[in-house]
Structure formats: C-alpha cells, structure tokens
Amino acid sequence: MQQSVSSFRRKAVCSNCRLRELCLPVGLSAGEMQRVDDISHLKRGYARGDYLYRSNDKFQSLYAIRKGSFKTQVLHEDGREQVTGFQMTGEIIGLDAICTDHHTCDAVAMESSEVCELPFNKLEALSRELPSLQRHLHKIMSREIVRDQGIMLLLGSMRAEERLAAFLLNLSQRLAARGLSPTQFQLRMSRQEIGSYLGLKLETVSRAFSNFQDNGLINVRARAVELLDLPALHALVGKQQ
Amino acid sequence: MQQSVSSFRRKAVCSNCRLRELCLPVGLSAGEMQRVDDISHLKRGYARGDYLYRSNDKFQSLYAIRKGSFKTQVLHEDGREQVTGFQMTGEIIGLDAICTDHHTCDAVAMESSEVCELPFNKLEALSRELPSLQRHLHKIMSREIVRDQGIMLLLGSMRAEERLAAFLLNLSQRLAARGLSPTQFQLRMSRQEIGSYLGLKLETVSRAFSNFQDNGLINVRARAVELLDLPALHALVGKQQ
DNA sequence: TGACCGGTTTGATATATGTCAAAATTCATG
DNA sequence: CATGAATTTTGACATATATCAAACCGGTCA
Numbered sequence: 065m066q067q068s069v070s071s072f073r074r075k076a077v078c079s080n081c082r083l084r085e086l087c088l089p090v091g092l093s094a095g096e097m098q099r100v101d102d103i104s105h106l107k108r109g110y111a112r113g114d115y116l117y118r119s120n121d122k123f124q125s126l127y128a129i130r131k132g133s134f135k136t137q138v139l140h141e142d143g144r145e146q147v148t149g150f151q152m153t154g155e156i157i158g159l160d161a162i163c164t165d166h167h168t169c170d171a172v173a174m175e176s177s178e179v180c181e182l183p184f185n186k187l188e189a190l191s192r193e194l195p196s197l198q199r200h201l202h203k204i205m206s207r208e209i210v211r212d213q214g215i216m217l218l219l220g221s222m223r224a225e226e227r228l229a230a231f232l233l234n235l236s237q238r239l240a241a242r243g244l245s246p247t248q249f250q251l252r253m254s255r256q257e258i259g260s261y262l263g264l265k266l267e268t269v270s271r272a273f274s275n276f277q278d279n280g281l282i283n284v285r286a287r288a289v290e291l292l293d294l295p296a297l298h299a300l301v302g303k304q305q
Numbered sequence: 306m307q308q309s310v311s312s313f314r315r316k317a318v319c320s321n322c323r324l325r326e327l328c329l330p331v332g333l334s335a336g337e338m339q340r341v342d343d344i345s346h347l348k349r350g351y352a353r354g355d356y357l358y359r360s361n362d363k364f365q366s367l368y369a370i371r372k373g374s375f376k377t378q379v380l381h382e383d384g385r386e387q388v389t390g391f392q393m394t395g396e397i398i399g400l401d402a403i404c405t406d407h408h409t410c411d412a413v414a415m416e417s418s419e420v421c422e423l424p425f426n427k428l429e430a431l432s433r434e435l436p437s438l439q440r441h442l443h444k445i446m447s448r449e450i451v452r453d454q455g456i457m458l459l460l461g462s463m464r465a466e467e468r469l470a471a472f473l474l475n476l477s478q479r480l481a482a483r484g485l486s487p488t489q490f491q492l493r494m495s496r497q498e499i500g501s502y503l504g505l506k507l508e509t510v511s512r513a514f515s516n517f518q519d520n521g522l523i524n525v526r527a528r529a530v531e532l533l534d535l536p537a538l539h540a541l542v543g544k545q546q
Numbered sequence: 547t548g549a550c551c552g553g554t555t556t557g558a559t560a561t562a563t564g565t566c567a568a569a570a571t572t573c574a575t576g
Numbered sequence: 577c578a579t580g581a582a583t584t585t586t587g588a589c590a591t592a593t594a595t596c597a598a599a600c601c602g603g604t605c606a
Contacts, residue, residue, distance in 0.1 A: 138458060141543055146462050148454050160454065162447030168454070188440065192433045199429065205446040206403030212453035213389050213401060213409070217379060219460035220504030221387050224563070255584065263461030265564055270585055286572055286584070302382055465593070496554065506594055511555055527554070527602070 096194050103186040106130070108178040116157065116171035116179065123161035125181045129153050132177025133252050136160070136169045137260070147261040150174070150253060154242055159208045174252045219263050222301075227262045228272040229300040232282070236291060247294070251287040337435050344427040347371070349419040357398065357412035357420065364402035366422045370394050373418025374493050377401070377410045378501070388502040391415070391494060395483055400449045415493045460504050463542075468503045469513040470541040473523070477532060488535070492528040 092100070107127075110116065116127060116134055129151055136149045136157070148169055151157045161167040162184065191198035218230050240246035251258075255266040255273075262269065276282045281297055283290040291297065333341070348368075351357065357368060357375055370392055377390045377398070389410055392398045402408040403425065432439035459471050481487035492499075496507040496514075503510065517523045522538055524531040532538065 140462070144462070146458055148457060159447060159450055163444040163451055164447075168451055188436070188443070192436065192439065195429070195433065198433060202429070202446070203404045205443070205450065206400060206405075208450050209400055209446065209453060210404055210409055212450060212457060216389060216453060216456050216460060217387055219457060220502075221381070221385070254582095261461070266584080267565085267586085268563060270583095271563095274585070495552095507553090508555080508595085509593060512593095515555070 092194070092196055092200075096197065099190060099194070100182075100187075100197065103183060103190060104128075105181045105183075106178065107181055110173040110177040110179070112173055112175050114173045114177075116173065117167050118170050119167055121167045123158070123165050123167055123184065125183045126156055126158040126187065127171075127179040127181055129155055129157060130178040130180050133174045134171050134177065135174055135253065135257060136171050138169045145260070147253075147257050150261065152238055152242070155238075156204055156208075159205055224262075224264055224268050225272045225275060226300050226302075227264065228258075228269060228276070229281075229297045231258065231262060232289065232291060233294075233297055233301060236294075247291040249289060251289060333435070333437055333441075337438065340431060340435070341423075341428075341438065344424060344431060345369075346422045346424075347419065348422055351414040351418040351420070353414055353416050355414045355418075357414065358408050359411050360408055362408045364399070364406050364408055364425065366424045367397055367399040367428065368412075368420040368422055370396055370398060371419040371421050374415045375412050375418065376415055376494065376498060377412050379410045386501070388494075388498050391502065393479055393483070396479075397445055397449075400446055465503075465505050465509050466513045466516060467541050467543075468505065469499075469510060469517070470522075470538045472499065472503060473530065473532060474535075474538055474542060477535075488532045490530055492530055 108131075110132065119138065131153060133150065133152045134157055135147050136151065137145045137147045139145050151171075157171055157179075158167070160169055187197075187201065191201050218227055222230065235249070235251075236246040239249055253261075255269045258264075259266045259269045264272075273282070273284050277284050279296075281291075281293045283292060349372075351373065360379065372394055374391065374393045375398055376388050377392065378386050378388045380386050392412075398412055398420075399408070401410055428438075428442065432442050459468055463471065476490070476492075477487040480490055494502075496510045499505075500507045500510040505513075514523070514525050518525050520537075522532075522534045524533060
C-alpha cells in the first residue's frame with residue numbers, strides 16, 4: 065500500500081476537468097460551467113494503491129474522478145479493513161467529510177487515476193450565486209444517502225448470491241451511464257475487496273461467482289465478467305435497485 | 306397501520322418550532338434564526354402508525370422532529386418491510402428524497418409525534434443568503450451519509466450481539482444529546498423492528514438481549530432497558546462509532 | 547378478576563456462511 | 577517461455593443465524 069501523492073497541476077482555467085460531461089451535467093450555462101472549472105484543479109498520476117485522502121485528514125475538497133477508480137475503506141482497530149464503496153470514473157468522492165471537517169475513511173486508487181479537485185469552500189460560495197449548482201450539489205449528496213441506504217437494504221436482507229447479483233447489476237448500470245458495455249467488463253477489485261464491501265468472505269464470493277457460472281447467469285474468468293442472463297440476475301435481486 | 310394524516314397548523318411566525326434548540330443549533334444569529342422560523346410550519350397530532358410521508362410521494366420538505374419519533378422503512382415487492390432508520394426528537398427526516406424529487410421510503414410515527422416542516426425550496430433560497438445556514442444544511446446531509454456508512458460497517462462486519470450493542474449505544478448517545486438518561490430508557494420499537502433494522506430475525510434479537518442480561522451487561526424487561534456495563538458494550542462494538 | 551391478544555422468550559433443528567486447508571489458475575517478472 | 581507470487585477455486589468441516597414451534601409474559605378490555 066503505497067503513500068506517494070502523485071503529481072499535481074493547477075490551472076486558472078481548467079477546461080481539462082470536463083466537469084460538464086462528468087459529474088455536473090445539469091442546468092448550467094456555458095458561462096456558469098466556466099466558473100466551476102475556474103475553481104477546480106486537475107490532479108493526475110495516482111497509481112494503484114495511492115491514497116487520495118486518508119481517514120482523519122482535514123476536509124478541504126470534493127473530487128470528481130476524471131479517469132480510473134477508487135475504493136473507500138475504513139481500518140478497524142484490530143487491523144481489518146472494510147471497503148465502504150467503489151467510486152468510478154465520472155463520480156464524486158469525499159462527501160463523507162463535510163459534517164466533521166475530517167475524512168472518515170481512506171480513499172485508495174484501484175488503478176491509474178486522475179481527479180478534479182473541487183475546493184468545498186469555493187464550491188459553497190459559488191453555489192450561493194448559482195441556484196442550479198446549489199440544487200445539483202444537494203442532489204449529489206442526497207444520491208449518496210440513497211446509495212448508502214440501498215447498500216443497507218442489501219446487507220440487511222439479502223443472501224450471498226443476491227448481494228453479488230445486486231453488485232454486478234449496479235456495476236453494469238454505472239458502466240452503462242458512462243457509455244461502456246454494461247454486460248462485459250473487467251472487475252477492478254479482488255474477490256476479497258468485493259467480499260469486504262458485500263459483508264462476505266472471499267470464498268463465499270468466489271462460490272457465488274461459480275454458481276452463477278454453472279447456472280449460465282454469467283461468464284467469469286478471474287476478473288473478466290460477462291453478464292449473460294440479466295433477467296435472472298434481476299429476479300435474484302427482486303425489483304429494488 | 307393507519308393512514309390518517311393528522312391535524313395541520315401553519316403560522317407565519319412559528320416560534321414554537323424551536324429550531325434553535327432542536328436541529329439547527331449552530332452559528333445563526335437571532336435574526337437569522339427568525340428567518341428560518343418564518344419559512345417553517347408546525348404539524349402536530351401524528352399518532353403511532355400515521356405516515357409522515359410515503360414512498361414515491363413528491364418531495365417537498367424536510368421535517369425537524371419536535372416531539373416523538375419515527376421510523377423509515379421500505380416495502381419489498383414481496384411484502385416484507387425493512388426498517389432503514391429510527392429518527393428521534395430533535396433529528397431531521399426526509400433527506401432521502403432530494404436527488405429524485407420523490408421519497409424512497411415510508412416515514413411512520415412510532416408514538417405521538419409533532420414535526421416542523423421545512424419547505425426545501427425555501428430552505429435552499431434562504432441558505433443562499435445565509436452562509437452559516439448553508440453550511441449547516443450541508444453538515445446535516447453529510448452526517449446522514451456518515452451515519453448510513455456506519456450502519457453499513459455494522460451490517461457488513463458485525464455479528465448479532467455486536468450489532469445489538471452498537472444499536473443500544475447509539476440510542477444511548479442520541480438520548481444523551483437530548484439531555485435524557487443515556488442508561489435507562491424505554492424502547493419505542495419492537496424486537497421485530499430492531500431486527501429488521503439490524504438485519505436479524507426477531508428471535509435472534511431476543512436471544513441477544515437475554516445473553517446481555519445473563520452476563521450483566523444490561524437489564525431488560527420487555528421494552529424497558531437499563532445499560533449496566535457500558536465498557537463491556539463498547540468493547541463488543543470495537544472502537545468505531 | 548379473568549380471558550384474551552400481541553409481543554417476547556426459549557427450545558430443537560435446518561441452513562447459509564465462515565473457517566481452515568489445499569489445489570488450481572492467473573499474473574508479473576526475468 | 578519459465579518461475580514464483582498472488583489470487584482464485586474447491587473441499588471438508590465448524591458455527592452463527594434462521595426457521596419452526598411452543599410456552600410465557602404483560603398489557604387491555606369485558
């Protein structure tokens with residue numbers, strides 16, 4: 065688990081951040097979007113295992129993931145680490161920290177990644193001037209709440225295979241949102257990380273994958289996954305999500 | 306499960322809402338607080354089983370719970386209902402709905418209750434003028450995210466007794482925040498509801514209560530609970546939370 | 547007071563998942 | 577292409593929780 069912080073670049077006008085397409089795709093005029101770009105910085109060069117931030121770091125910014133993906137995790141006092149989320153290209157990370165001014169989890173790159181840093185003070189100030197930005201910020205935060213509550217439902221009421229089906233469909237949907245193939249993709253995380261996220265042991269995850277394979281629901285070889293029978297997967301999950 | 310909607314009262318100046326003490330205790334001057342009171346309505350007369358809102362209702366407002374307590378729950382397609390949270394006096398409810406404009410769960414009174422309605426559009430508009438209100442709103446939303454992630458950790462990595470210990474300590478802490486006895490209280494919810502929330506069956510919850518009793522960690526008779534050995538309870542949970 | 551009725555506790559057993567261990571596969575590296 | 581490390585799969589067994597069933601409260605209402 066490396067700790068290097070990667071290269072850092074700042075531009076007064078950071079059109080590279082492409083926030084428009086990525087994370088804030090609503091209701092802003094070109095001029096307004098320009099003002100969001102103006103307060104953001106591009107940060108690149110995160111390699112697998114690099115930290116974007118750590119638990120207890122002072123909260124400064126939200127980050128829009130421009131390339132790559134991250135996981136968030138907490139370290140329990142006994143050394144175990146538990147994954148609390150996977151964040152992919154185009155999503156926002158860092159929302160955990162606003163209420164305490166300090167981060168409550170670690171954010172670790174799962175592959176070569178780039179982010180767009182959004183200093184929260186400036187974002188708040190700007191959102192006082194731009195109601196549609198304000199509303200969008202609220203939606204992003206609320207979406208995170210809904211997402212977390214969805215996982216609570218998953219953990220609270222579903223068995224191993226149902227959890228894995230929900231996980232795969234969720235990934236699929238997020239890939240589709242980025243215009244990528246929703247039925248054929250490479251997992252960026254290990255069985256162990258999936259298990260940690262789903263509240264299962266890695267062996268249980270592996271067995272569930274094998275069962276799906278045996279029943280023709282998916283094709284899986286190591287981290288390459290192909291979803292074959294979406295209706296069956298949805299049926300496992302029930303209708304929620 | 307009743308459906309009556311209860312009485313409703315509106316006041317141009319709703320000083321009864323006492324938002325200052327309840328849910329927004331930070332950084333606002335008396336004049337600023339008055340402006341928050343001005344946009345809020347008192348709604349009273351919710352009886353046990355009454356709905357504050359229902360899943361798919363259009364999102365209009367957040368609610369500060371002035372008296373009593375509510376649970377939030379989702380109905381699965383097969384009829385099972387799962388509790389997603391318990392909200393007590395002084396807390397805010399309704400945050401789930403901002404991102405979709407529609408509520409994602411039911412909110413049901415667990416006892417005789419009153420709320421203060423905060424129309425979200427007006428709250429947003431006011432928070433554009435009052436930075437400290439804006440910041441506080443963000444903190445409330447972020448706190449909900451952190452709270453939900455705490456439950457994810459709980460559901461993902463803890464066994465039945467650890468979950469129950471975490472639940473009891475969480476209740477205790479929230480009671481303390483309201484100046485009530487943190488070691489002796491009446492549960493407002495059934496074993497079934499606790500189990501639904503913690504991802505356990507009611508029998509498992511009951512057995513865990515009995516074990517705690519047998520080991521001198523708590524006294525429990527039906528819904529009356531007394532926490533006897535806080536250190537032992539904390540030890541069960543680990544240090545998180 | 548007595549008889550209910552929902553909620554709770556307790557018991558016996560089934561089942562899903564965890565645990566431990568080994569084999570098989572994939573991946574990185576020279 | 578060969579080697580070894582890491583990850584994944586599979587197997588046998590242990591254990592926590594679910595399930596089903598019955599008994600036991602603790603209130604409410606005649």
